[in-house]
Amino acid sequence: MVDNGVIADDGVDDSRRKFLLAATVATGSVGAVFTAVPFISSWTISERDRALGAPTEFDLSKLEPGQMALAKWRKQPIYVVRRTPEMLKLLADHDSQLKDPKSEDSDQPDYADNAMRSRNAEYLVLVAVCTHLGCLPKARFEPADPGLGTDWPGGFACPCHGSRFDLAGRVFEGSPASKNLRVPPYAFADTHKLVIGLDDAKGAA
Amino acid sequence: MVKVRIAAPAAFALVLLAAGAASTTAPAAEEAAAGNAYGADWASWRADTSVSDRQSLQRGARDFLSYCAGCHSLKYMRYSRMGDDLDIAPDLMQQYLVPKGRKPTDYIVAPLPPADGTTWFGKAPPDLSLIARARGTDYLYQFLMTFYADPSRATGVNNLAKDAVAMPHVLSTLEGEKRAVFKNVQTRAADGKEITSKAFDHFEQLSAGQLSREQYAAFVRDVVNFLDYTGEPAQAHRRALGVWVVLFLLVFSWLAWLLKTEYWKDVH
Amino acid sequence: MATVAKPSGSEPAAKAGGLKAWFYKRLPIEDFIRSQLTGYYAPKNFNVWYFFGFIALTVLAMQLLTGIFLTMFYKPGEATAFDSVEYIMREVNSGWLIRYLHSTGASAFFLVVYLHMFRALLYGSYKAPRELLWVIGMFVYLALMAEAFFGYVLPYGNMSYWAAQVITNIFSTIPGIGPGLTEWIRGDYAISDATLNRFFSLHVAAVPLALILLVVLHLVALRQTGSSNPDGIEIKEKVGADGKPLDGIPFHPYYTVKDTFGISVFLVLFAIVVFFVPTLGGLFLEHANFEPADPLSTPDPIAPSWYFTPYYAILRAVPNQRIGALLMLISVMAYLFLPWLDRSPVKSMRYRGPLSRAFLAIFVVSFLGLMYLGMRPPEGIYVLLARIFSVGYFAYFGLMYWYTKWDRVKPVPERVRFDSHG
Numbered sequence: 001m002v003d004n005g006v007i008a009d010d011g012v013d014d015s016r017r018k019f020l021l022a023a024t025v026a027t028g029s030v031g032a033v034f035t036a037v038p039f040i041s042s043w044t045i046s047e048r049d050r051a052l053g054a055p056t057e058f059d060l061s062k063l064e065p066g067q068m069a070l071a072k073w074r075k076q077p078i079y080v081v082r083r084t085p086e087m088l089k090l091l092a093d094h095d096s097q098l099k100d101p102k103s104e105d106s107d108q109p110d111y112a113d114n115a116m117r118s119r120n121a122e123y124l125v126l127v128a129v130c131t132h133l134g135c136l137p138k139a140r141f142e143p144a145d146p147g148l149g150t151d152w153p154g155g156f157a158c159p160c161h162g163s164r165f166d167l168a169g170r171v172f173e174g175s176p177a178s179k180n181l182r183v184p185p186y187a188f189a190d191t192h193k194l195v196i197g198l199d200d201a202k203g204a205a
Numbered sequence: 206m207v208k209v210r211i212a213a214p215a216a217f218a219l220v221l222l223a224a225g226a227a228s229t230t231a232p233a234a235e236e237a238a239a240g241n242a243y244g245a246d247w248a249s250w251r252a253d254t255s256v257s258d259r260q261s262l263q264r265g266a267r268d269f270l271s272y273c274a275g276c277h278s279l280k281y282m283r284y285s286r287m288g289d290d291l292d293i294a295p296d297l298m299q300q301y302l303v304p305k306g307r308k309p310t311d312y313i314v315a316p317l318p319p320a321d322g323t324t325w326f327g328k329a330p331p332d333l334s335l336i337a338r339a340r341g342t343d344y345l346y347q348f349l350m351t352f353y354a355d356p357s358r359a360t361g362v363n364n365l366a367k368d369a370v371a372m373p374h375v376l377s378t379l380e381g382e383k384r385a386v387f388k389n390v391q392t393r394a395a396d397g398k399e400i401t402s403k404a405f406d407h408f409e410q411l412s413a414g415q416l417s418r419e420q421y422a423a424f425v426r427d428v429v430n431f432l433d434y435t436g437e438p439a440q441a442h443r444r445a446l447g448v449w450v451v452l453f454l455l456v457f458s459w460l461a462w463l464l465k466t467e468y469w470k471d472v473h
Numbered sequence: 474m475a476t477v478a479k480p481s482g483s484e485p486a487a488k489a490g491g492l493k494a495w496f497y498k499r500l501p502i503e504d505f506i507r508s509q510l511t512g513y514y515a516p517k518n519f520n521v522w523y524f525f526g527f528i529a530l531t532v533l534a535m536q537l538l539t540g541i542f543l544t545m546f547y548k549p550g551e552a553t554a555f556d557s558v559e560y561i562m563r564e565v566n567s568g569w570l571i572r573y574l575h576s577t578g579a580s581a582f583f584l585v586v587y588l589h590m591f592r593a594l595l596y597g598s599y600k601a602p603r604e605l606l607w608v609i610g611m612f613v614y615l616a617l618m619a620e621a622f623f624g625y626v627l628p629y630g631n632m633s634y635w636a637a638q639v640i641t642n643i644f645s646t647i648p649g650i651g652p653g654l655t656e657w658i659r660g661d662y663a664i665s666d667a668t669l670n671r672f673f674s675l676h677v678a679a680v681p682l683a684l685i686l687l688v689v690l691h692l693v694a695l696r697q698t699g700s701s702n703p704d705g706i707e708i709k710e711k712v713g714a715d716g717k718p719l720d721g722i723p724f725h726p727y728y729t730v731k732d733t734f735g736i737s738v739f740l741v742l743f744a745i746v747v748f749f750v751p752t753l754g755g756l757f758l759e760h761a762n763f764e765p766a767d768p769l770s771t772p773d774p775i776a777p778s779w780y781f782t783p784y785y786a787i788l789r790a791v792p793n794q795r796i797g798a799l800l801m802l803i804s805v806m807a808y809l810f811l812p813w814l815d816r817s818p819v820k821s822m823r824y825r826g827p828l829s830r831a832f833l834a835i836f837v838v839s840f841l842g843l844m845y846l847g848m849r850p851p852e853g854i855y856v857l858l859a860r861i862f863s864v865g866y867f868a869y870f871g872l873m874y875w876y877t878k879w880d881r882v883k884p885v886p887e888r889v890r891f892d893s894h895g
Contacts, residue, residue, distance in 0.1 A: 024733070042568060444748060465734045
């Protein structure tokens with residue numbers, strides 16, 4: 001308590017002070033939170049970059065069976081693989097060696113939630129970002145590749161930390177990665193045009 | 206954020222299909238002075254537009270894209286942004302407003318190559334995204350309303366708001382053609398000498414356009430309103446948010462005042 | 474192992490006390506709170522003119538915050554600057570708000586600083602022992618002007634370009650080294666990418682650092698002498714039994730609470746501008762700057778931002794380029810000499826006589842008049858008025874040495890005048 005002739009704070013309504021102080025601090029805090037909102041939201045993806053992240057088209061007519069091409073969507077590399085019947089056969093019998101053979105923990109659209117991890121068996125579309133720490137997995141389609149072992153069924157091998165994925169992008173046991181490679185949304189505008197980033201390409205120009 | 210209202214697409218479709226621009230605003234003030242002195246007070250004509258008039262903006266968007274976007278780009282505007290803000294449904298956008306082969310997220314770019322613009326008009330048609338902020342809506346309104354026939358010029362027209370304008374009177378099919386009548390006036394030059402110069406007196410209509418004077422003024426208002434919008438698309442949102450912010454701050458000020466007076470009771 | 478005193482009380486309280494004590498032992502926080510807040514005594518008779526220092530500090534903090542965020546999206550460079558500002562306005566979420574906060578903040582900063590400086594003229598706050606406080610404050614003002622100038626060039630609109638052109642041209646009036654100096658400042662034959670990029674670095678890094686340092690020095694100098702007050706008497710000369718000034722009150726809670734109110738009123742006015750009239754009819758954001766820089770087309774009319782126009786008017790009032798530039802420089806620097814020009818025995822205008830009051834009034838009218846005229850084209854009656862107001866402006870400083878000595882003074886009170894609200 002102070003009383004030096006200048007400040008006399010006896011006879012003070014302490015509860016009113018506490019209340020007003022609390023009310024002011026509370027209102028001020030609310031204001032501070034609202035003030036933070038525009039600054040935080042400025043970091044969200046801008047309209048320009050959302051537009052740049054729009055679906056991209058890919059021409060399938062030049063892709064030979066057994067070949068893989070590199071497409072781009074949302075500034076990320078996308079693998080488009082045209083699988084041969086032989087490659088598809090090799091997908092069948094190594095479920096026991098996979099961490100997530102039914103893709104229960106992995107990211108893919110509904111139509112890729114199957115053993116082929118794709119809309120149709122022939123074309124595989126994957127986000128070429130290793131689910132461990134993000135490197136670009138290399139294509140190692142040759143079965144029984146000397147570097148990868150005689151029982152290697154063909155697939156992808158990441159050069160950074162050695163994660164391995166099969167020809168449906170499913171991750172093998174023993175890999176540092178724990179999830180299968182992501183499948184992006186995609187659709188076929190017609191037999192030779194793939195649209196990456198859309199679930200439904202009907203009516204796309 | 207895509208705001209798609211149910212009523213808006215229907216409303217916008219009606220707007221699109223209407224022939225010409227229907228005037229929903231009161232007759233232009235200049236009409237009152239019409240007759241034999243039309244245009245005498247052109248320098249005090251006001252655009253009188255409001256960006257909260259969404260229907261006007263929709264008409265303006267349609268009209269701009271029909272009549273102006275061939276030469277003038279809006280390079281900071283996306284079709285999709287315009288559609289969101291103006292409540293135009295995406296399929297209507299795609300069908301009527303987005304040119305073939307362009308995506309809705311594209312910027313509104315004019316097909317006219319700048320080099321050709323310079324060759325044909327002497328000056329490339331400028332981008333108009335920010336023209337309303339740079340010159341003001343009143344000027345833009347006056348500009349589009351004061352073209353007159355001038356056979357001495359290559360384009361055949363001149364303009365009161367911008368003398369020796371490079372732009373031809375693109376909207377003459379709508380407004381018709383008019384000529385400017387000048388009168389001789391005595392003025393004092395800067396050095397005090399009396400000189401005779403020509404001053405604009407009034408317009409005379411030479412041929413009728415598709416629109417009446419009223420309708421044309423309303424058309425111009427819509428286009429100018431749209432350009433006001435493209436100058437700052439966030440302005441409606443800004444004002445709406447501002448109301449809440451100021452109210453909140455007034456409440457906070459009141460609390461801060463109570464707190465201050467309470468504590469200052471101590472001080473003698 | 475250090476022993477921590479265990480206060481009686483619940484365990485969590487002891488833990489909290491322990492954490493606070495841990496910090497207090499390692500940083501002079503307790504000392505700081507006592508010396509700067511609860512133990513710092515400020516005069517109790519502060520009036521409305523005493524709000525503006527704290528408001529200026531708040532605006533500085535806001536400019537730093539909004540400026541940092543703008544720098545995340547702005548791209549310096551002749552080809553990219555203008556587009557990047559429109560990117561911020563249209564495509565960055567809430568970018569328009571951050572931009573307007575920064576542009577309005579710049580003008581608000583000057584308005585507040587001018588009112589803050591005027592307080593010193595009104596109450597003689599620059600007089601001994603506060604001369605250095607005033608001088609440091611003047612350097613804050615100069616740094617602020619530099620910061621505003623560099624910042625204004627960054628959007629690279631047409632006014633940005635021509636403002637840079639005109640101001641850098643002023644340096645070419647310096648005899649001998651002028652033209653070479655101007656080219657060195659620009660980094661090119663004319664304002665260009667080179668100029669823009671270095672102005673960006675100065676605006677974002679160099680001058681803010683200098684500003685923060687100067688503001689800290691300004692506050693340190695203030696705490697050393699203590700604040701003056703509207704009566705101009707030194708409160709430390711009358712202390713009570715407890716050693717505290719009889720006319721002083723602890724800064725915390727009394728002035729923390731009062732400044733909170735002051736800030737909230739300022740924010741109401743600030744928000745009204747930001748949300749409803751951010752361009753203020755072309756005063757805060759000029760029309761010409763919504764067109765990209767065009768070296769072939771000077772805006773008509775051309776004028777600097779409103780906070781520079783008084784000095785610009787003085788520059789134009791003089792028919793000789795070199796003398797005009799020199800007088801403009803003197804007009805800005807004149808404030809520095811006030812502590813030594815002012816020979817009045819009293820500080821506050823409340824106790825000064827008619828001469829001081831008249832000259833202060835002349836100064837205010839001239840300053841505001843010059844501000845207005847600087848925005849108008851230099852023709853007709855404006856030319857004469859600008860010259861008259863320039864004379865008035867310089868008279869305030871130039872004749873002060875004499876009129877402050879000859880002026881009548883009223884007796885200064887023993888204790889401050891204070892109306893209790895309690």
